[in-house]
Structures are given as C-alpha cells and as structure tokens.
Amino acid sequence: MADPHMVDRGLLTISGLDCFYGEVQVLYRLDLVLNKGEVLCLFGRNGAGKTTTLKAIMGLVPAAAGSIRLDGAELTGLAAHDVPKAGVAYVPQGRRLFAEMTVAENIEIGLMARGKGKATRESVLDLFPLLRERLKQRSGTLSGGEQQMLAMARALCLEPQVLLLDEPTEGLMPSMIAKILETVAKLRDLDVSTILVEQRVDAVLSVADRVCFIENGRNRETVDVEALRSDPSAVRRYVGVG
Amino acid sequence: MRDASPAKTYALHVGVIALLFVLNFILPDYHQGLFARIMALAVFATGYNLLFGYVGLLSLGHAMFFSAGLYGAGLTVYHLGWGVPEAFVAGVACGALLALVIGLLALRTSGVAFMIVTMMFAQVFYLLILYFAAWTGGDQGLVIQQASRVISIGGASLDLTNPAVRYMSALALFSVVLLVTLAVVRSRFGRVLVAIRENEERTKMLGYDTVANKLAAVVTSGAICAASGAAYALLFGYIGSSFASVQYSILPLLWVLLGGAATTLGPLVGTLFMYYVTDITSGFTSAYLLIVGVALILLVLFAPKGILGSIRQRWLGWLP
Numbered sequence: 253m254a255d256p257h258m259v260d261r262g263l264l265t266i267s268g269l270d271c272f273y274g275e276v277q278v279l280y281r282l283d284l285v286l287n288k289g290e291v292l293c294l295f296g297r298n299g300a301g302k303t304t305t306l307k308a309i310m311g312l313v314p315a316a317a318g319s320i321r322l323d324g325a326e327l328t329g330l331a332a333h334d335v336p337k338a339g340v341a342y343v344p345q346g347r348r349l350f351a352e353m354t355v356a357e358n359i360e361i362g363l364m365a366r367g368k369g370k371a372t373r374e375s376v377l378d379l380f381p382l383l384r385e386r387l388k389q390r391s392g393t394l395s396g397g398e399q400q401m402l403a404m405a406r407a408l409c410l411e412p413q414v415l416l417l418d419e420p421t422e423g424l425m426p427s428m429i430a431k432i433l434e435t436v437a438k439l440r441d442l443d444v445s446t447i448l449v450e451q452r453v454d455a456v457l458s459v460a461d462r463v464c465f466i467e468n469g470r471n472r473e474t475v476d477v478e479a480l481r482s483d484p485s486a487v488r489r490y491v492g493v494g
Numbered sequence: 495m496r497d498a499s500p501a502k503t504y505a506l507h508v509g510v511i512a513l514l515f516v517l518n519f520i521l522p523d524y525h526q527g528l529f530a531r532i533m534a535l536a537v538f539a540t541g542y543n544l545l546f547g548y549v550g551l552l553s554l555g556h557a558m559f560f561s562a563g564l565y566g567a568g569l570t571v572y573h574l575g576w577g578v579p580e581a582f583v584a585g586v587a588c589g590a591l592l593a594l595v596i597g598l599l600a601l602r603t604s605g606v607a608f609m610i611v612t613m614m615f616a617q618v619f620y621l622l623i624l625y626f627a628a629w630t631g632g633d634q635g636l637v638i639q640q641a642s643r644v645i646s647i648g649g650a651s652l653d654l655t656n657p658a659v660r661y662m663s664a665l666a667l668f669s670v671v672l673l674v675t676l677a678v679v680r681s682r683f684g685r686v687l688v689a690i691r692e693n694e695e696r697t698k699m700l701g702y703d704t705v706a707n708k709l710a711a712v713v714t715s716g717a718i719c720a721a722s723g724a725a726y727a728l729l730f731g732y733i734g735s736s737f738a739s740v741q742y743s744i745l746p747l748l749w750v751l752l753g754g755a756a757t758t759l760g761p762l763v764g765t766l767f768m769y770y771v772t773d774i775t776s777g778f779t780s781a782y783l784l785i786v787g788v789a790l791i792l793l794v795l796f797a798p799k800g801i802l803g804s805i806r807q808r809w810l811g812w813l814p
Contacts, residue, residue, distance in 0.1 A: 310699060336701035344699070350692035361689050364682055365701040410701065 263288045263445050264309070264340075264414050269318035271301075271308050271469075278304050279469040281318070286414060291436060291446045293460035293477075295487070301469040302449040303345065306416045309447075310342045311335045322414065336365065341412035343403045345419045345449075351392030355383055358391050358402055362409030376405045379435055397428025404435065408444070415439060418449045433459045453487055456480075465489075500680070503814050507676055510759060511669045518661045526661055528773065532765050533664040534726050535745075537671045539753070539761030541718030542746035547756035548679060549711045550691035551604075555596070555612030557742035558619040559716040561735075562589040563723030565623070565630060568733035571642045573629065578645045578654065582724045589720020590713055592619075597712030601705060613740065620738040635734025643728055660729050667725050668762070671718055676758050676814060678714065687711055688756070719746075752793060754803030758814045763801050 264286040271279040279301050286292045294302040307313040309320055311332040320327040322338055330338065350358050363373055377384045380401045386394060391402055400420050407415060417436065421429040429452075436459050439446055450456050456463055457477060464474045465486060475486060514533065521529060538560050545551045566588030570576040576584065600611045623630045630636070645652040652659050678684050689697040690704050698704050727733045736742070745768075746761075753764025771789050775782035797804035806813040 312695070312699075331703070333698045333701055333703045336699060342699050344696070348693050348696045350689050350696070352692055353688070357685070361685060361697075362700055364685065406700070 262286070263323060264447075265319075265321045266305070266309070267319055267321075269305075269308060269320065270316040271304055271313050272316055273304075273313070277316075277469065278313075279308065282466075282469065282471055284464060284471055284474075286445050286447055287461075288445055289440055289443050290461040291440060291448055291459055293448045293450055293456045293463045294466055295450065295456060295463050296466035300466040302466050303418055304469075305466065306342060306344075306418055306447065306449060309335070309340060309416060336410050336412070339410075339413040340416065341407035341410045341414070342416045343400075343407045343418065343420065345422065349391045349394075349399055349402055349406075351390070353391055354388055355391055355394070355402055356387040358406050359383075359387075359409060362406035366410050368409055368411060372409055372411060376408050379408065379438060380405050382431075395428075397424045397431065400424065400428070400432055401435070404432075408439075412444060415444050415446045416449075417446060419451060420448070421450065421452055421455055429455065453484075499812075502812065503676065503680075504673075506813075507672060507758065510762070511665070511672065514665050514668070518658060518665070523657060526657055528769065530657070530661045530664040530729065532769050533661075533668040533762070534722055534729060535749075535769075536762040536765040537668055537725065538719050538722035539746045539749040539765050540671050540675055540758075541715045541722060543750045543755060543757075543761045544675060544678070544687075544718065545711055545715040546747065546750055547760070548684065548687045548691060549708060551708065551711075552609050552747070553600075553612040554609050554740065554743045554747075555600075555614075555616035555619075556715075556719055556746055557738050557740065558596070558612075558616040559589045559593055559719035560723040560726075560742060560746075561619065561623070561733075561738035562592045562716075563720030563725075564727045564733050564737050565723075566720065567724035568636060568638055568727035569629065571638055571728070572636050572733075575642070578643060578728055582721075582728060585724025585727070586717055586721045589723065590717040593713045593716020593720075594709070596716070597709045601708055601712065613743065616738070616740065616743055620735060620740075623735045623738050631734065633735045635732055635736075638727065638731040638733070640731070643731055654729055655731065663729060664725065667721065671721065672758065672762075675718075679758060679814060683707065683710065691756075748790070750800070752790070752800055754800030754806065757800070757802040757806060760800055760802040767801065 262285040266282055266284040269279050269282040270277065282305065294305060296302055304313055308315055309327065311330055315328040322340060325338065327335055327338060350361065359373060363369065382398060383401055383405055386398060391399065394402060420432050424432065433455055436446060436448065448460065457480065460477045462474055462476055463480055465472045473486060480486060517529060518526065542556050545553060563585035567581040567585030570581045570584045596615050600608055603611050624632050640655045643654040654660055654663060686697065686702050686707050690707060694704050749764035749768055750761055752767050753760030753762065771786055772782060775785040799807055802813060
C-alpha cells in the first residue's frame with residue numbers, strides 16, 4: 253500500500269528494505285517514512301522487526317536490498333560510525349551508558365563526537381534538569397529513569413535531525429515514564445524527528461503522531477494516532493491488546 | 495577519573511619524577527641498578543597499560559613489540575655500528591611499524607580471539623629470532639659492547655654503562671613516557687579509548703570510528719613498548735630471544751594488574767612491587783616464586799583493581 257506521507261515531507265525514507273540475520277530474513281520489502289518534526293511509533297509484537305529496523309537505519313544490520321535516505325542522502329552502505337555524523341542518533345534498548353564515567357563525562361563524549369560545545373550542552377541539560385544535579389555522579393549508579401535520560405541526552409549532544417528511541421520506557425516507574433514521554437514531545441518542538449519503538453499502548457497514544465504496525469518484518473499499516481484513538485482495532489489486530 | 499584539576503594531576507606526576515630523581519643520589523649501588531631496570535620495564539608496562547587498561551584489549555603478544563625495539567636498536571648497533579640515538583629511533587620505528595601491521599590484522603578479532611591471535615604472532619616473531627640466529631644470536635643472544643653504548647654530543651660523551659647515567663637515562667625515558675601517557679589519556683583520544691572499553695558499539699553509535707581509534711592505540715602502545723625494548727638493549731647491553739618469549743608478554747600484564755589497570759602510575763608501582771617481592775623473597779628461599787604467587791593471590795583477593803586502582807576506588811577518586 254503506497255504511503256501518502258512518502259510524497260513530500262519525508263525526512264527519512266525507507267523503501268523496499270530487506271534485512272537478514274544470517275540465512276534468516278527479518279525485514280521484507282519494508283517501506284517507512286518519517287516526516288520532519290514528527291514522532292513515528294513502530295508498534296508490533298516481539299520479534300516483529302522493530303529493533304532490526306532501527307539497527308538497519310544505523311548500519312548495524314546490513315541492508316540486503318532497498319534504500320534508506322535521510323533528506324535525500326543514501327545511508328545504506330555508510331559505515332555505522334558515519335550514520336550519526338549524517339544526522340541520526342540512536343538510543344538502544346537497555347540504555348548502554350558508559351557506566352564507569354560520570355554523567356558529565358558521558359555528555360562530554362557525546363559532545364566531542366561532532367565537535368559541539370557549551371551551547372549544545374546547556375540546551376540538552378535544559379531538557380533534562382535532573383541530570384544537571386547529577387553531573388559528578390557515576391552514571392552506573394543512576395536510577396533507571398535517570399539512565400534513560402542520560403542516554404537520550406548523550407544522543408541529543410549530536411544535534412541529530414532524527415532520533416531513534418528503542419523502548420525508552422521499559423522497566424521505568426510511572427513518574428519517570430511521564431517525564432521521558434514529555435521530553436519526547438518537546439523534541440518535536442525542537443525540530444528533532446523521532447522514531448519510537450514502544451510496547452505501551454498508552455505511551456504510543458500520548459506522544460506519537462503516526463503509528464506504524466510492523467508484523468513479520470513488514471509494514472502492515474501506518475495510521476494517524478487520532479484515527480487510532482477513535483478506532484483502536486488495529487492495535488488489537490496486530491498486537492492482541494487494547 | 496573524577497574532578498582531577500590538571501594542576502593537581504600534573505603536580506603528582508612531576509612529584510613522582512622528582513622523587514625518582516632524588517633517589518639516584520640516595521640509593522645504594524645495587525638498588526640504583528635495580529631501579530634503572532624497573533623504570534625501563536615500567537615503560538614497557540605503561541605501553542601495555544594503554545591498550546589493556548584504557549582500551550580493554552588484552553594482548554598476549556606484547557613481547558613482540560618490546561623485542562622489536564630491543565632488536566631494532568641492538569642489531570643496528572651490533573651489525574651496522576649505528577650510534578645510540580639513531581639505534582633508539584630505529585628500535586621505536588620497528589615497534590611502531592610492526593604494531594601497525596599486527597594491529598591491522600589482529601583488530602579484525604576481539605576478546606579471546608584477539609588474545610590468541612596476538613600470542614600467535616608473538617610466537618612467530620620469537621621463532622623468527624631463533625631461525626635467524628646467525629644475525630640475532632638466537633637463544634644465546636648478543637652482547638653490545640661498552641664502546642658502542644656511548645652517546646657523543648659535541649665534545650662531551652655520555653657512557654650508558656655508567657650506573658648514574660644509566661639511571662638518569664632510564665628516568666628520562668620513563669618521565670617522557672609517563673607525561674605523554676598522561677596527556678594522551680586526558681585528551682579527546684584517551685576519552686574515546688575509555689568509551690570503547692566501556693561499550694564499543696555505543697561509541698560507534700556516537701559517530702566514532704572505533705577501529706581507527708583502536709589501531710592508533712595499538713600503534714602507540716607498540717611504539718612505547720618498543721622504546722622500552724630499545725632502551726633496555728642500549729642501557730643493559732644485551733639482546734636475547736628470551737625477551738620475545740611468552741613470559742615477556744605475561745609479565746607486563748601482571749605488572750599492570752598489580753599496579754592498577756587504567757592508572758597512569760600503576761605500571762610503575764606494579765613493576766616495582768613485583769621486582770622487590772621477587773628480590774626480597776629470593777633472599778630467604780629458593781622457593782621464592784611460591785611466596786610471590788601467594789602475594790599475588792592475596793592482592794587479587796583484597797585489591798582486585800590493583801594497588802593504585804584500589805586506592806583510587808576507596809580514597810583518591812581523582813587519581814588518573
């Protein structure tokens with residue numbers, strides 16, 4: 253099914269993407285469009301191919317066929333370390349901080365990557381005021397929510413056009429989930445477009461602009477979140493909840 | 495490293511160098527000689543620490559880089575009659591070049607495979623030294639004559655066989671390497687190396703070319719180890735295949751673990767500790783290695799991060 257969003261506003265465009273883990277195909281002719289300034293949620297069961305899609309964008313899983321374009325520039329074929337330089341930042345599932353480093357050092361590493369300075373640091377810390385109070389703390393000793401904030405902050409130090417978030421609310425307490433989602437919503441105002449992999453229906457409905465249902469490595473359907481709110485049958489159809 | 499002001503950090507390192515300088519005038523002859531050897535080998539441990547402590551790459555092949563420096567300097571003096579400075583540069587260049595080639599090949603692996611691959615390359619290097627015994631002296635080694643170990647500058651000459659000159663030369667090399675290492679680990683490059691150690695994939699996802707950074711670390715580490723080997727050949731006048739054996743790949747690992755991996759002064763402390771425990775216990779019993787082994791086990795049990803690593807963890811968080 254042709255996606256009407258692919259026509260004009262597409263910032264990140266995936267078309268006909270095939271990916272394999274060894275001999276096993278995990279993505280099948282996947283098409284996806286992320287528009288400027290939007291939050292696109294990838295929704296689906298475990299093993300559907302959501303994380304693989306993010307990894308393919310980052311060059312961690314090679315594309316066997318198809319293309320991934322950012323603002324018209326091809327990303328497939330780039331070395332994994334060149335994708336962030338092109339403007340895509342990735343916060344993987346499980347945060348993966350530099351646990352032995354302090355909060356400040358984690359942020360510094362992010363800033364150094366693209367030669368960003370104090371202004372970027374301040375704007376990132378403005379988004380996560382809690383981190384400002386923890387700058388000298390070893391990041392491995394932060395709470396889960398704070399670690400997630402730091403992982404996002406470090407990624408935002410790259411000043412990306414596109415942010416990929418893989419299950420940022422996983423294992424967090426409700427107050428932290430609210431803060432994380434609030435920040436994701438703020439990113440829209442900062443012109444950062446976000447692809448969010450999320451399992452929580454309430455989180456998806458509260459923050460996403462559009463929802464893409466991934467099933468067996470295929471994009472089955474992409475719907476506006478308003479439509480989903482009024483008719484949540486798609487959630488039941490693809491995930492079995494809601 | 496936490497909140498270490500550069501002045502405080504550099505003051506500590508300059509203080510250690512000053513202490514070593516003063517010891518030259520205090521130590522009895524025997525200990526003066528032992529300290530010269532320890533400082534030369536602490537440079538070896540410092541090079542090893544850069545790769546193992548800061549990047550997290552466990553190599554069992556660093557004897558190859560040490561002996562590349564040892565033979566690079568020793569053979570050019572012995573066979574070609576080169577002067578000490580030229581021979582030293584040749585030794586360092588041999589080690590750096592070898593590290594570049596080995597790094598390009600070995601960095602295609604990681605973890606245990608990296609350890610095995612580096613050990614295999616080092617064994618090849620060791621066997622080559624034995625195979626080309628006509629030039630290298632094989633397992634008998636070669637002695638560099640005293641007359642070849644003199645640096646002539648203008649009308650003055652420095653005889654490296656003189657204990658005080660030898661001590662000061664070893665100290666000069668150690669000081670330069672220590673301060674360079676400190677500058678490296680505090681630099682952008684050093685921070686990226688630590689990030690790679692902590693989580694390589696994440697570092698890559700921030701836009702860092704981790705393979706290029708690791709290769710640069712291997713070459714820097716190899717060059718420092720080669721500098722140690724070159725200095726050892728020129729200061730102590732002997733080159734032999736035993737320096738290329740697997741034992742000399744394990745020793746720097748032990749010294750670094752004892753002193754504290756990823757601490758700039760740990761390699762010196764570890765080398766010093768190991769040398770003196772061996773020296774003291776061998777005076778009491780021929781089974782001194784048993785006592786050394788027990789001391790190592792106790793240290794691993796009660797200070798698993800090494801001497802300085804534990805001090806940093808418990809009291810001095812700013813220690814680099």
